[in-house]
Amino acid sequence: xxxxxxxxxxxxxxxxxxxxxxxxxxxxxxxxxxxxxxxxxxxxxxxxxxxxxxxxxxxxxxxxxxxxxxxxxxxxxxxxxxxxxxxxxxxxxxxxxxxxxxxxxxxxxxxxxxxxxxxxxxxxxxxxxxxxxxxxxxxxxxxxxxxxxxxxxxxxxxxxxxxxxxxxxxxxxxxxxxxxxxxxxxxxxxxxxxxxxxxxxxxxxxxxxxxxxxxxxxxxxxxxxxxxxxxxxxxxxxxxxxxxxxxxxxxxxxxxxxxxxxxxxxxxxxxxxxxxxxxxxxxxxxxxxxxxxxxxxxxxxxxxxxxxxxxxxxxxxxxxxxxxxxxxxxxxxxxxxxxxxxxxxxxxxxxxxxxxxxxxxxxxxxxxxxxxxxxxxxxxxxxxxx
Numbered sequence: 585x586x587x588x589x590x591x592x593x594x595x596x597x598x599x600x601x602x603x604x605x606x607x608x609x610x611x612x613x614x615x616x617x618x619x620x621x622x623x624x625x626x627x628x629x630x631x632x633x634x635x636x637x638x639x640x641x642x643x644x645x646x647x648x649x650x651x652x653x654x655x656x657x658x659x660x661x662x663x664x665x666x667x668x669x670x671x672x673x674x675x676x677x678x679x680x681x682x683x684x685x686x687x688x689x690x691x692x693x694x695x696x697x698x699x700x701x702x703x704x705x706x707x708x709x710x711x712x713x714x715x716x717x718x719x720x721x722x723x724x725x726x727x728x729x730x731x732x733x734x735x736x737x738x739x740x741x742x743x744x745x746x747x748x749x750x751x752x753x754x755x756x757x758x759x760x761x762x763x764x765x766x767x768x769x770x771x772x773x774x775x776x777x778x779x780x781x782x783x784x785x786x787x788x789x790x791x792x793x794x795x796x797x798x799x800x801x802x803x804x805x806x807x808x809x810x811x812x813x814x815x816x817x818x819x820x821x822x823x824x825x826x827x828x829x830x831x832x833x834x835x836x837x838x839x840x841x842x843x844x845x846x847x848x849x850x851x852x853x854x855x856x857x858x859x860x861x862x863x864x865x866x867x868x869x870x871x872x873x874x875x876x877x878x879x880x881x882x883x884x885x886x887x888x889x890x891x892x893x894x895x896x897x898x899x900x901x902x903x904x905x906x907x908x909x910x911x912x913x914x915x916x917x918x919x920x921x922x923x924x925x926x927x928x929x930x931x932x933x934x935x936x937x938x939x940x941x942x943x944x945x946x947x948x949x950x951x952x953x954x955x956x957x958x959x960x961x962x963x964x965x966x967x968x969x970x
Contacts, residue, residue: 585747585751587743587744587747588744588747588748588750588751589945589949591740591741591743591744591747592744592748592941592942592945593945593946593949595737595740595741595744596941596942596945596946597942598722598737598741599741599938599939599941599942600938600939600942601718601719601722602719602738602741602797602935602938603934603935603936603937603938603939604935604936604938604939605715605716605718605719605935606719606793606931606935607931607932607933607934607935607936608715608935609712609715609716609719609919610919610920610928610931610932610935611928611932612712612715612716613658613661613665615711615712616710616712617665619710619711619712620686620696620698622695622696623666623684623686623695623696623697623698624665624666624668624686624695625664625665625666626664626665626666626688626689626690626695627664628663628664628690629690632690633690634689634690635689635690635691635692636692636837637836637837637840638835638837639692640667640669640687640689640692641654641657641669641835641836641837642692643687643692643693643694644667644669644671644685644687644694646694647685647694647697648671648673648683648685648697649673651673651674652671652672652673652683653671653672653673653674653857653859654669654670654671654836654857654859655670655671655672655682655856655857655859656669656670656854656855656856656857657669657670657836657854657855657857658670658853658854658855659851659852659853659854659855660689666686666687666688666689666695667686667687667688667689668684668685668686669684669685669686669687670682670683670684670685670700671683671684671685672859675702678703678704679702679703679704680702680703681699681701681702681703682699682700682701682702682713683697683698683699683700684697684698684700685697698710700713701713701717706723706725707723720734720800720801721734722734730801731801731802732802734797734801735797735798735801735802735805738794738795738797738798738801739794739798741794742791742794742795742798745783745787745790745791745794746791748783749783749784749787752780752783752784762780762784763781763784764777764781765777765778765781772951775944775947775948775951776944776948778940778944779940779941779944779945779948782937782940782941782944783937783941786933786934786937789930789931789934790934790937792917792918793917793918793931793934795914796913796914796915796917796918797918799911799914800914800915800918803818803820804818807907807911810907810910810911811907813906813907814905814906814907814908814910815905815907815908816905816907816908816910816911817895817897817908817911818911819864819866819883819885819895819897822864822885822894822895823862823863823864824858824861824862824863824864824887824888824889825862825887825889826861826889827889827890831889832889833858833888833889834865834888834889834890834891836855836857836865838891839855839865839867839886839888839891840852840855840867842867842884842886842891842893843867843869843884843886844867844869846882846884846893846896847869847872847882847884849871849872849873850869850870850871850872850882851869851870851871852867852868852869853868853869853870853881854866854867854868855867855868856868858888863888864885864886864887864888864894865885865886865887865888866883866884866885866886867883867884867886868881868882868883868884868897869881869882869883869884874898874900875900876900876901876902877899877900877901878922879899879912879913879916879922881912881916881921882896882897882898883896883897884896884897885897897912898912899912899913918931919931920932
C-alpha cells in the first residue's frame with residue numbers, strides 16, 4: 585500500500601505526461617497531415633503509380649543544402665499521403681537543424697518543407713516534435729540523462745502498477761464491487777471507484793507499454809538482461825564497414841530494393857538512412873504474412889557500402905529465438921500498431937487514463953489525510969482532559 589502510494593505521488597506527474605503525449609502520438613501521422621495538409625497530403629491521379637524511389641529521394645535532396653544528410657524516409661501511409669523525407673542539416677560544428685520535406689509520390693514533385701527542430705533551441709519547432717521530445721526525453725537537453733530518467737521512471741511505474749493490483753485485489757471475494765461503480769455513492773466513493781476501475785481495466789495495456797518504453801530508451805541495459813535467458817539482437821548495434829577510406833555508399837533506394845527481395849510481399853514503411861559513415865540502412869516493411877507469426881512487420885539491416893544484409897529483425901518461428909520475438913514486439917506494442925486500429929485505440933485510451941489515475945489517486949490521498957487530521961483533532965480534547 586505505502587509503496588503504491590509513494591510511487592504514485594512522486595511519479596504521477598510523469599505518468600500523466602507520458603500518457604497524454606503517448607495518446608497524441610498514437611495518431612501523430614493523421615495529426616501531422618491535418619496540421620500541414622499542403623505539404624503532407626496529395627491527390628492521387630487516376631491510374632497512376634508511384635515514381636521510382638531514386639526520383640523521389642532526388643527531389644527531396646534538390647530543395648536542401650548540399651551539406652544536408654538524408655536521415656529518414658516515411659513511406660506514404662495511404663494513397664493520399666506524401667513521402668516524408670527527414671534531413672539533418674549541419675549549421676556549425678555543434679548545431680544542426682532537422683527538416684521534413686514532402687514529396688508527391690505520383691509526380692516526384694516537392695510539396696513543401698518545414699523545420700522540425702534546431703539542436704541549440706530547447707523547444708522543437710512543431711507540435712508533434714514537441715510531443716515526441718516530451719514523451720521520450722521530458723525536454724531534458726542531455727540525451728544520456730533523459731534516457732535514464734525516462735527509463736527508470738517507467739520501470740518504477742511498472743512497480744506502482746503491480747502494487748496497485750495488489751491493493752485492488754478483493755480478498756473478500758466481492759469481485760462485482762471491485763470491478764464496478766457503487767450506485768448512488770457520494771463523491772468520495774465515486775473518486776475511489778474511478779481510480780480502481782481505471783487502473784484495473786487499463787492494466788493489460790499499461791504494463792506492456794511501460795516495459796516497451798523502458799526497452800526503447802534503455803536498450804543497452806535491457807537487451808543484455810534478456811540475453812541471460814534467450815539470445816536477442818538489437819539492430820542499432822550493427823555498423824557499416826567501408827572497404828576503403830571515402831568509399832561510396834549505395835543509395836537508399838537500392839537498400840529498399842534489397843529488403844524487398846527478402847520480403848517481396850512486404851510494403852516499405854520506415855526507411856532509416858545512414859547519415860554517418862558507420863551507420864547502416866534499415867528498411868522496415870509491413871504486411872509480411874508468415875506462418876506462426878502474429879506480427880507482419882519485418883526490418884532488414886543493410887551495410888551502406890556493400891549492400892550486405894547484416895540482420896533481419898524477423899520474429900517468424902522456428903528460426904527466431906524467444907528474445908528476438910520479445911524485442912520485435914516492443915515497438916508495435918508501444919504504438920498499438922500490433923493490433924491495427926483496435927490496438928491504437930486501446931493505447932490511446934490507456935494514455936488518457938494516466939492523468940485520471942494520478943488525479944483520483946491524489947484526491948484519495950488528500951481525503952484520507954484530512955480524515956486522519958480530523959481524527960487526531962477529535963482525540964486531542966480527550967487526552968487533554970486526562
